[in-house]
Amino acid sequence: MVFTSITDGITRGIEDVGARVSGVFLEPTIRLGVTGLSRAGKTVFITALVANLMDRGRMPQLHAARSGAIRTAYLQPQPDDTVPRFEYEAHLAALTGEAPHWPASTRAVSELRLSFRVQPSGLLGAVSGLRTVHLDIIDYPGEWLLDLTLMNKSFAQWSADVLERLPARPGGGAYLGQVDATTGAAPHDETGARALAAAFTAHLLAAREAGFSDCTPGRFLLPGDLAGSPVVTFAPLPAPEKTPRGSLWREFERRFEAYKREVVRPFFRNHFARIDRQVVLIDALGAIHAGPRAVEDMRRVLADILTAFRPGRARWLADIVLGKRIDRILFAATKADHLHHSQHGRLAAIMEALVREARDRADFSGARTAAMAIASLRATVEAQISHEGATLDCVKGVLAGTGRVAAMYPGELPEDPARLLSPARQGAERWLEGDYAVEGFAPARLNLKPGEGPPHIRLDRAAEFLIGDRLT
Known part of the structure; x- marks a missing residue:
């Protein structure tokens, strides 16, 4: 039995090496892990990302889309036959149908392969012609990461x-x-x-x-x-x-x-250890609404998460011999469409502060990290309302569950993130200043033009950071 285990391990190692060699020299593959803390919107993120990579009219910040380097993108059977396929078509239908609704949340590992035909840049690209790049998206619950x-x-x-x-x-x-x-x-x-x-x-x-x-x-x-x-x-x-x-x-x-x-x-062995790039989605607004203790709990968890990663700059020879290392990690605060754009910078600053300790650990190990505020699918429009003689910047959308259209003013986030994080670290039970509200909006009905994916906020910037360097 011991001998069998050893030979099985050697066989798997040889197979892994063969897969890495073919990926490096033939058709490169990016394995993107997508996870998040509870209610962060993993399913919506993957669905909207794939839809916008296939129809790239709303992706100006993705250089390969803007320059035309991506000639086409299409779905293919995934390489892992024992992993359930991410139900992209069903989730897209839920978000874009006549009665749009949020799809069910992630409950297990799933996978989807999106392949690109790309024209490389430079002299080598002119000689080599089009090449194929595969993006394997691995969706898994954030609870499993923790x-x-x-x-x-x-x-x-x-x-x-x-x-x-x-x-x-x-x-x-x-x-x-x-x-x-x-x-x-x-x-x-x-x-x-x-x-x-x-x-x-x-x-x-x-x-x-x-x-x-x-x-x-x-x-x-x-x-x-x-x-x-x-x-x-x-x-x-x-x-x-x-x-x-x-x-x-x-x-x-x-x-x-x-x-x-x-x-x-x-x-870890079958899924997590094989990831190249990682995005961690975070419902920061939900934690702020829940109070200081929830914010501190989130900050501590984000710092702990980096102990699960093996960050570092990926080198093709090291990948083949020693195994993969995650070399880019994006921490993304979702549901930015619940705020007027005038507050997006403040949400991004809070996100930066929340993950500062986690980012420092990864950066020290050589991985590139970023933090930003995004909305995978924009469910609101911006509006202004008058209240007690003041003009408030609001967002308006269809409330989930009721179908009623309402404008919401969630409160004003502080310019200095320390005004949130300091009382959170000190164990305060509630915020001394400000009252931060969160409403659940349903997805809006969409009328998409040919070549356009669903509307979003900064999903193109997220894609550029995560995979842009591998598509040029």
Whole structure:
């Protein structure tokens, strides 16, 4: 069995090397990972990006589109036969149909291949003619990305971290009340274990609903076919003085390690470790609306996320021999269409400040990073209204659920991001200044001209940063 594992590993390594060599010398492939924290709009981002790369009339900031280097773009069967295909056509129909609505959110890994016929620039391009470049988009839940931060933690460390922050989080008090009546040194009882796991999962669901970002383990929220299995039936416990064999602590510790081994590590090996470029989508406005504690939770999570990446400048020989390294990472605050354009700069500055620590880690390792405010699909138009003698810059759209057209003034973001981040770091319960509102807008009905993709805000700039250098 050991020999078989070794030979299987060698075979996979040879296959990976062969794939990398063909990608470098024949038809280059960009593997773009797309993830995000809860409700950040991953599905909409991928759908709108692909639609606008196929019909590039709204992509002036993508140099290869503006210059005409991209002659055509078309969908092809994806290379990974065991990964579900991203349902692009169904999602596009949902966004652009007679009764437009938001598509279902990401619940598992999916993939889509978009291929370009590109005219390279310069003398070499004139000699070589058109070439094919493949863009493989890998969509995966943000909760699964956060799980990678568990790999370097023991059950004791994870339990201590979680229990420390529970009092300030929704549903945390209820779980702490239940765990206080439990001792990890007691003999393991499966009925009690399931009750604790259910209570902890209820807390995670409540925290996510309230706008908190750190809701690990991610499979507790999206268990799929793991539902009810021991690998997702554990919870954090206070460390007892003794942990005898057969105790609840020992069993939860074993299941925690199995979760890392059987769930997290295969995801890293099969999907995450093969990514070239990464975009992390963030609902920063939702966190601001939820309050200072949600903003601090998001800031800390973004700093932790970089521990899961292997950032660095990709070199083709190093890629072939040592494996891929993510060399560009975009942190994008979504739903910029919920703000008047006069506040987009402030949202971008807040985004920059939120990811400063995370960006510094990546930049230090050689990866290029960027932070920007975008709207993958613009669902509003801008308007001005008079209120108590003042003119307010608003956005207007169709409210989700009601179908009513309404104008919204979400409040004014501060020019200095420290006015948000400082009280967040200090543990404030609410904002002392300002009241930031968020409404849910439905997608607007579209009348697209030939050659135009759906309307957006800065999606072309995001594409230029993520893949523009590989299309010229």
